Amino acid sequence: MSLELPKQVCALDIETQESISERPFEQYSIAVVGTKIYSLQDGSYEADDYRYFLADQFDALGAFLHGFDGLIVGHNILSFDYRVLHPMIPLHGVVERTVDTLAFLHAQRRSSGNRRGSLKLQTLAQANLGVGKTLKGEKIPRLWKQGKHAEVIAYNEQDCTLAQGLWWKLVGERRIRIGSDTIRIDAKDVSSLTGGDPMFTFDTWRQKIERDGYVLFPQRSRQQGRVPATGLDDEEASFYEPETESRYYSLYCDRCDRTYLFEAHMQPGFSDWEVFNCPDCGQEFGEKRADLGKEVIGSLKGNYGAGTYQGIVPDAFTTVVAAHVRATRPKWAMPMLRSQPDLPERPMTERCTLCGRLIEEVAYENPVDGTPICTGCLTACRWLIALK
Numbered sequence: 001m002s003l004e005l006p007k008q009v010c011a012l013d014i015e016t017q018e019s020i021s022e023r024p025f026e027q028y029s030i031a032v033v034g035t036k037i038y039s040l041q042d043g044s045y046e047a048d049d050y051r052y053f054l055a056d057q058f059d060a061l062g063a064f065l066h067g068f069d070g071l072i073v074g075h076n077i078l079s080f081d082y083r084v085l086h087p088m089i090p091l092h093g094v095v096e097r098t099v100d101t102l103a104f105l106h107a108q109r110r111s112s113g114n115r116r117g118s119l120k121l122q123t124l125a126q127a128n129l130g131v132g133k134t135l136k137g138e139k140i141p142r143l144w145k146q147g148k149h150a151e152v153i154a155y156n157e158q159d160c161t162l163a164q165g166l167w168w169k170l171v172g173e174r175r176i177r178i179g180s181d182t183i184r185i186d187a188k189d190v191s192s193l194t195g196g197d198p199m200f201t202f203d204t205w206r207q208k209i210e211r212d213g214y215v216l217f218p219q220r221s222r223q224q225g226r227v228p229a230t231g232l233d234d235e236e237a238s239f240y241e242p243e244t245e246s247r248y249y250s251l252y253c254d255r256c257d258r259t260y261l262f263e264a265h266m267q268p269g270f271s272d273w274e275v276f277n278c279p280d281c282g283q284e285f286g287e288k289r290a291d292l293g294k295e296v297i298g299s300l301k302g303n304y305g306a307g308t309y310q311g312i313v314p315d316a317f318t319t320v321v322a323a324h325v326r327a328t329r330p331k332w333a334m335p336m337l338r339s340q341p342d343l344p345e346r347p348m349t350e351r352c353t354l355c356g357r358l359i360e361e362v363a364y365e366n367p368v369d370g371t372p373i374c375t376g377c378l379t380a381c382r383w384l385i386a387l388k
Helices: 058-067 077-085 101-112 121-128 137-145 149-173 187-193 202-212 315-328 375-379
Strands: 008-016 030-041 044-053 071-074 098-100 175-178 181-184 245-253 258-266 273-277 284-289 294-301 307-309
Touching: 008 077, 008 137, 008 149, 030 058, 030 077, 030 137, 030 149, 044 058, 044 149, 071 077, 071 149, 077 098, 077 101, 077 202, 098 101, 101 149, 101 175, 101 181, 101 187, 121 149, 121 175, 121 273, 137 149, 149 175, 149 187, 245 284, 245 315, 258 284, 258 315, 294 315
Parallel strands: 008 071, 071 098
Antiparallel strands: 008 030, 030 044, 175 181, 245 258, 245 307, 258 294, 273 284
16 A cells, blocks of 8 residues: 655644643633644655744734645644634634544554553653653743743744654554554554544534544443434544543652642543653652643642542642632532532432443432432542533
């Protein structure tokens, strides 16, 4: 099977002025949008030009994207970058020419049966390209607000470089290292990476984002009623997965003599791991599960130990979590569940409104909307970020 490579590839990546939070990405403020063009020369790609656009240059960005007739690549571009950009620029005809390496790799990993190993751009780039990001992503909003725009723009260009490098690794070598395993890419799958078989049209992408928020992850059981009836085919619907849950990690840094509390967001059925580092000195704590990313929500001076928590965190961090919840989830009726006995009991014949399972024991009242939830969803904290 001969492979027709695009003559030009544009890597796109955005930086926002806010840290990742629970509010819709469409409400984020843009710091910078970076684009880096690569041209095909003698069977490989050479970098031509890096160009960045600021928040007052959306007209120019839209004109650039619609005028560029090559392939656009990005890592999580369909679920994040385009969601942030969608209110600012038209994406008709742009989505059709876009390849999302994260969405592609999730599909590949599902088919291989291997769910261990992080799909974060930093981890994949270090393992497969031998280079990584220039800064920690969580520092970008603060640096931008401090006026250190040159550092943020350099970071953005490096992300564009890594995204294109990862794409070319998949296309040129047809293999990728994830964790301790190497996944090989079939020739038939390369067509979607080179634009021959578009992942989405604009209409199917918009429909999916408006319905689910993400283009990633496998669908829940149709018997559980988790997949709404739509005009999307089974292959597109296979990215559907609405549920997420929170996990909290307390991690102690002996250099800083401080314990940090991280909130990680997970996707049921997956096991995507990410390296956790001290946000102040950078010391590596080790890998923890964080399928959909993580954020530092607070810290305390001294050693409060390391631990993993779902539902209830150590008493010392209760006020930290409560303040974080109130700031990021203002619609919640209650910020934290402290003890199960305080929750009203319900009959044993109802189904959990989050997972759909029949509640055989006691049901608890979801403080968000008053609907019944099971003990599993309560302790996994799924009620916290299952807002619709």
